[in-house]
Amino acid sequence: MTIGLPKTAGELRAAGYVPRSVKVELRDNLVAALREKRNPWPGIVGFERTVLPQLERAILAGHDVVLLGERGQGKTRLLRTLVGLLDEWTPVIEGAELNEHPLDPITPESQRRAEELGDDLPVAWKHRDERFSEKLATPDTSVGDLVGDVDPVKVAQGRSLGDPETIHYGLLPRSHRGIIAVNELPDLAERIQVSLLNVMEERDIQIRGYTLRLPLDVLLVATANPEDYTNRGRIITPLKDRFGAEIRTHYPLEIAAEVDLVRQEADLVAEVGDHLLEVIARFVRHLRESSAIDQRSGVSARFPVAAAETVAASALRRSALIGENPAIARPVDLESVPEVLRGKLEFEAGEEGREQEVLTHLLRRSIADTARARFAGLNLRQLAELVSDGHPVATGERVHAGDLLAALPELPLLHEVAQRVGAGPKDPAGRIASAVELALEALYLTRQLSKDSDDDRSVYG
Template sequence: MERASTLGELKATGYKSVAVKDEMRSNLICKLKRREKLFPGIVGYDETVVPQLVNAILSRHNLILLGLRGQAKSRIIRQLTNLLDKQIPIIAGSEVNDNPFHPISAYGRQTIGLHQDSTPIAWVSRDARFVEKLATPDVTIADIIGDVDPIKAAKGGHLLSDELTIHYGLLPRANRGIFAINELPDLAGKIQVGLFNIMQEGDVQIKGYPVRLPLDVMLVFSANPEDYTARGKIISPLKDRIGTEISTHYPKEISLGVEITKQEAWTARDGLQERLLLPDFIRETIEQIAFEARDDQRIDKHSGVSQRLPITVMESVVSNAERRSLMTEEQRVVPRIADIYAAIPSMTGKMELEYEGEQIGANRIAKDLIKRAAGEIFAGYFVGIDFAKAVSWFDEGNNVRLADTASAEECMLLLESVPELIETALIPFDFRRADEPQTIAACEFALEGLYAENKISRNEEGGYTAVTKAKKDRRGMIYDDLSETGRYS
């Protein structure tokens, strides 16, 4: 069907305009009836965040997403455009997406008055109806609402008080669409008052001139929960006009985290996709690192540990394994625990440390997180499996160092020297000893698990040795001896 190009043609089609919140509500109801997935790529929110979003949209509420960084807030907000119609008609040339049947701007009213049914019509896609702004303290009223443009006044011969001299800001340009503000508490108080006036009265003041703008906008915000609830950060009338507060969260289970990381991490690379094999225990260990970090008292809880941490770590782990395959000219690429240690630079920037953590250093905390994560996953795989002979071999003064650049042949020679290590490490897995890359990964995983249980130790070079450099305190608990590094008092 051809689209109408004039107001008369649009009337002839019987087109009826609806408010944006009614439009989103109607399209949401259709999606729910068809059992469509509402937010593709959003994992772990089906029982928590998504139902609350549905209720808010069905209620025609403005809403705010409260959550720490890396909880898919921005992705959810951007996917709300899928609830808009594919295209809507506007008066051609309008800066504020004027409805041809109910124009709100002076330009729109004048154009309709001048051309009547011959008024030219343009069509706007759903993506063009989404406007997003990151709130910062330097954002001004002119950015959000608009300002008087002296050049427009001079060219058109208008008084400065004439509405036609206004250069509209982001909010009016989002008319008949969605306007999103990220990190709402960072907006200055006077900007918040301007937003409140728009939400409540539909009017604005620009340079002291009152302008009536009954905007049709769906307002969506995001914020850190602590900033949002802090007294004085948000003016009370604005908070009162936000219909629904929705709290996001990090994955509650390892399996959900693994699914997110598998979806987001760039591992399907040219020339590598067919050769790469990522063992489940490596995926789970990487994900467990984030879980351990979120519970660690040395890491700032208010900043959170973004889901981007396991994603970037996974990419670095695969890159280190890829680098090893290029150096050793091996075809199979199977990441190992050593590759996770090589990915520490991808972890340290994702953690905001408390005072205690700053004293220890991000690098050491990252190593500790890897150790604890590997121990947690190891305990799940090797329930009731004994490595006594391997531990005894280390207690006799022997050691093994599996460098992250060592070839599979070199690693197998070293691992075969440890009594019953290979046989015991393969018990929970369904691959055979002949699959050397996976066997090496499993053995190194087992060694890291023994290290996490303090049955053996691991030095700075990545070598596994006996627990000779650990001490016991008065309660009999084993802890790392820091005397060699000087990090003790």
């Protein structure tokens, strides 16, 4: 809230406010967060030991930054968290076109007002969220969009063309004393990238030959895909040279980090256990290592998020069809992932027609890996013998969790299986059935059980 904050330039000066550049402001606030052991990057997962230390050094050095990485690595999300390092409220000249500090005006109009009004110059306060601007670089972006152009309306009002006040400012000047993020920078036409050179080095702008020098105070951050340097465009060499830091991002390096990311980002309409999220995380890991997938395009972090949401939706649909409450996902719901999400992947040219086969194989491999990790040291042979000796177990989208469990006699082994995935004896049947089904699928994948499937039902025997 701005109650009690200075309302005029005189009050601001009396309160001891001193203009600070945006880079100094970010540096001071980052240093304070690090000293107080506060996390300056809320919601960022998997970059703690790699990307974040590099970004922190760049901010402390006062560098403009370009983040380089494949799609879906959280580049834009990371840039948006920079807002949290700005002061919550900052003073600006009330009514000014740009975010000028009341004690340091930069446009001719604001300088004139400051001279006329003196200490009575009115002050407004801007929240840090209003000091972050974002532009998706597209081929049709113009210099006028970024820097500015002559405003014909102001000329029609009687001002001469040589008057600097006839200019309509673009996004960069309007980001004065803030952060501007340019997404997919190589997509900007090269002649448009040239317009950024002065902003980044001399910190001023030039518009249609005007002798206008605005000492802009901005932090320019950008994202780029390595593929873009050769396929769709490139960052021109002089512009690359003006970025103080080029930081490579990456996909989560650990399975646990991928699971944490999915748990944080996914909007799940049903309960999805960590063991199923682990399957999805391993599935994505195998996709990123597969020679069948075009790794230049990458496998976005949005893929496992969408996969988890699809699994939850499948569980909710099954719950509605058979009246199973609460809705809890089981391994059978993983079967919906390849069919629904294969369009999010780019396959190599020689893989036409094999997409479903590749995805199904990698998903089964992920289930087996997860079961091996979860049930390590646990002998599942007793369960295999039980099912083989006349206790077949059915599963499917129309099979109730209670029916799945009822097909098996009470065994201490089943309690141990449930415990390995975090389910207890008093938990809902769906949670225990999910653990048992994972064990049955593992036995099938290791060829200790058979599985006969039709449209909506599979029987282990």
